[in-house]
Structures are given as structure tokens and as C-alpha cells.
Amino acid sequence: MSLKFFDKLSQNLIELLNDGDDYNVIIEVENKEKSFTAHSNILKFRSSYFRRELENIHPNENNIKIIIKPSISALIFNVILQYIYGGIVDLENCETRFICDLMLALSQNLIELLNDGDDYNVIIEVENKEKSFTAHSNILKFRSSYFRRELENIHPNENNIKIIIKPSISALIFNVILQYIYGGIVDLENCETRFICDLMLAVDEFELEELTNKLETLLIETKGSWLRTHFSFIYHFIFNRNDFKKLKNFCNDIVVKYPNLIFDADDFTSLEESALVSLLKRNDLQMEEVKIWDYVIKWGISQTSTLPTNLDDWTKENFLTLKTTLQQCLPHIRYFHLSSIEVVDKIEPYRKILDKQLWKDINQHLLIPERPVKSIILPPRSVLVTELPPRAEKPREPFSTIISDEHAAEISTWIDRRETAYNLTNIPYKFELILRGTRDGFSPQTFWNICHGHVCTVVLVKVKGTDEIVGGYNPLTWDKNTDGKWMETKDSFIFSLKNGNIQNSILSRVKITKYAVKNRTKNDQITGGSCFGDFQMCSYKSDFTLDDVSYCRSNGIYYEKPIRSSSLPYFSIINYEVFKIVRKTI
Incomplete structure (x- = not known):
């Protein structure tokens, strides 16, 4: 891309x-x-x-x-x-x-x-000064208003070179930015979504507005699933900036439907004021107004550590402090749509943070609702209809895009070493999806980032150009923070499944238990995914679907027997999934 x-x-x-x-x-x-x-x-x-x-x-x-x-x-x-x-x-x-x-x-x-190494007159040091790039002031200035200001305020050294220091930006990110500044092209092929987010933040800092807008649109239109999965992280960082209007709207459209994502989060009180205000302005925020008030008070109090814990101990100055803290939030509360009990129990204890006229109008409206008031009455928040008419039961979506329930029963039988196979009615395990290539990406590093810490997992691979489904079961924990350690177990196995033209499933249990499963080193994680000795997922292009270097040995070394009939050990894939195997509770 x-x-x-x-x-x-x-x-x-x-x-x-x-x-x-x-x-x-x-x-x-x-x-x-x-x-x-x-x-x-x-x-x-x-x-x-x-x-x-x-x-x-x-x-x-x-x-x-x-x-x-x-x-x-x-x-x-x-x-x-x-x-x-x-x-x-x-x-x-x-x-x-x-x-x-x-x-x-x-x-x-x-x-x-x-x-080229000639004629440069700018050095940019990044990554805590561990990396540096050379550039040309005249190009930087005319491509970025940030660099124009920065270069005007820097005095050259004895070699007539101006040095810009950006310690928090990685070399990989800055290299992409320079390629854009000079060449007008950003190559995002095989880039992780988190990298695109970090790139967008850096680009925004350098005031490259056109690229910022393109990256923001790219994330919304093609990485929506990832944004929802990492919602709290995204929501907090975009409201630390003045830009990203489209992303803010994207996130707020989610929050108004599911407000607990933010309001019940552990880090709610660290929410940026602009983020909170943007939610309070929404007429479609799906939360009772009295609860919104409670959260606003909670947020305001948390911003000032000097306020007494007991409200009875508050002074006039304490209420004034809270009023000042909440001055951007209070105008967006729908006071005139609260019940009398809610006003007495929740608003009245904090009446001193409200303007006198507003408090007077709230009480008048409760007593004589038809009489006009001087304060602005905001419309009630619209509530989405949650009760739907009866409809035919929707068919259950398949838990996997690669295997069937029958395959799950077969794998469960192998895990428990049963002589009598499980059927669809007595499978003792749930297959909980951790990773799906078509959803999360095919980079080897993605496997380690997502599967890290998970125990008792099954890796399933759909081989390109055939009906083959191959995989492996790891009863131990995937760990991305080791120095390349083989794990010993007698319970791991690799397999191929009956599917299409493949008439029979093949089970191959580990025979050299010391070399059952491997947690790869940091360097190996760049090109290698799951490793079961005789069955390994690999890619030198950071995408398992782009090359054919994943392999199953044609002769069993670590495991009992080969699981593919092909004499060619190497293959490419079209999709893969990783499931956590969890025993069902009665």
C-alpha cells in the first residue's frame, strides 16, 4: 500500500x-x-x-x-x-x-x-540520539512549516550544519517521513497498524497535514477492527492533540452507544477535558443524565488533589475550585430533565458550583414546569430503541473460517488422548479465537504480540493451492521475551485434517520431547511464527501469504511422522487462526 x-x-x-x-x-x-x-x-x-x-x-x-x-x-x-x-x-x-x-x-x-551524502546542511538525530539522518534545509522548510520554524531558530555549528534533535521518534518512523518529504510516497506495505498510528502522530507533530489526513482516513476505512480492539489507547492519545477530528468522531460514535468503555474504565479520571466535553455535547449519549452528572463530579474532583474527602468539610473555596475545573463541562448537563429526587440527592449537595440563576431555574422548573426560565434548557438525550420485534433466530456464525465443529471434536479427542472420539454433543472444550490472519494480519511479529502469554493453544493453517489444513497443539505458554528457548512437553502434537480431497486426518505426536515447541528469539520473531520443530511458520517478507517458506518436514525428526503427503516441504498459506483451548464448565 x-x-x-x-x-x-x-x-x-x-x-x-x-x-x-x-x-x-x-x-x-x-x-x-x-x-x-x-x-x-x-x-x-x-x-x-x-x-x-x-x-x-x-x-x-x-x-x-x-x-x-x-x-x-x-x-x-x-x-x-x-x-x-x-x-x-x-x-x-x-x-x-x-x-x-x-x-x-x-x-x-x-x-x-x-x-546522497553531498551538500546536506541539516542533521536530524532521533531515537535518543542513537540514529541520525542528513537532509537539506531548503527542502525541509518548503515541505513542513514545523521545520521552517525550527530551522530559523537553530544556529549552525562550525561546519555550517544545523542539528535537530527528536529523541522520542524512532528511526523507522522518521525514515518514512523523510521518504515522503523528498519523494511524495509513503510505502505502508506490510506495516503493522500500531506502526501506522505512531507514524500518524509523528507526521502530525511535523505538521504534514496532507499525510496526516490520509493516514487518519486509512485507519478509519481499513483498520476499524484494530481501532475497536485498542479503543482505550486510541481514545486517550487522539484527544491529547488538537487534530484528528475524523478519528475523534469515529471514537465518539462508539462511546455514545457503549459509554461504559470510557466512563467505567480504570483511567477515566485521566481523560482529557476536551474528550469529556465532546461526549457531554452529544445528544445521543446513551447514559442516564444523573449518572453523567456523577461521572462529571468524579472527574472534576480527581483533577484537584487538595479537595477534602468528606463533602461536609468543603469550604467556599473548595466549591469554587471545583466550579472552575468543571467550567467547560457544566453547561452541557441536561439539568431540566432530571427528576426531583435526582436533583435533591445529586445536584443539591453541589449547588454551590452552579450559577445562582441556574439553581433557581432548576427548582422553579420542578415546581412549575410550564413557566419559562432564564437559563438555557438543553434537549433531552435521545435513547436508542433497544427492544426489537421478534424475528427468526439468526444462524450461529462459524467459530472458525478454517475448520468445522467436526474438526474441533477430532482435535479435542487428540488433546485428551481418547480412544473413543468425541462427537458434536460432548466436546469438552471451547475454542476461543485469539488470532485470525485475515483480521489481525500475517506478520510473524503479530503472532508473538497477540499470542504472548497464552497457554493451551491450537495453531491452524490453510495451505495455499490445496485443500490441506495443517496445525499444531501447544499445551505450554507462548513467550516472546525469551532468548530462543525450546520447551519440553510430551503432550504437544502436529496434525493435518481431513478436508476436500484430503481423505484422512494425520496425527503426529512429539517423540523428542525436549524439542517439542520453541519460543523464538526477538530477532527470529521478525521472520518466524509458531515453531513445532517439524512444522514451522516462516516469512522473509513479513507476511506468511507472500512467500512459500513455511514448512512441514517430509520426514519426522522431532515428531512421529510427517503430516503432509507432498514431497515438497515448503508452502505458502491463505489464512491461519490460533485458538485458546478452554475446558467448558458445567
């Missing part, structure tokens, strides 16, 4: 051309009657002619190199510079494909410039 921004890149470099700062080349044309300013690093990478020419010219006392082209007109050379910087030649009747090719060429030339 790649995001392309050629139009924006082109416009930024045209602005750089028209700017009078940071140039180090003058080109005199039209018998020296006209001249243009330019930048050597761009000229050299857009034209082999300029590369040779600039290497043979000595700069003047102002460190400027002068190129003289007396026979070229100013009009012609202006078009040439527009192409060199912008990648576009405005010629009537030009084919669109021709213009696209020019922009692609521009992108590649500037990536080459980024990778």
Missing part, C-alpha cells in the same frame, strides 16, 4: 524555486541580461549536465557558483527550471501520461538526493 502526493510535492518545490533564500547557484542567460537563482543539490540530481558543470566551477566569495548560458533565452530557461523543480511542463495538448511520468521522475530524483 503506497500513498502518493506528487501534486503537493511539485507545488512545494516550485515555491522553493521562487523563494530568495538558501540558493547557492546563479544561472546567467540571454547574454547575461537575465539571471536565475537555484540550488545545487537539486540541479545535480535532475541533470547530469549540471552535475558535471557544478563540479568544475569554484564558488565566489559568497559561496555562490555562477553558470553562464548566454545563448538561452530567459523564457526558455524559466520553463526548464519549472520542470527541474516541479516536474511539470505546461504545454498545450500534452498527454496526461507524459506529465505523470515527469512527476515520477522528479520523485525518484529527489529520493536519490536524500540518499
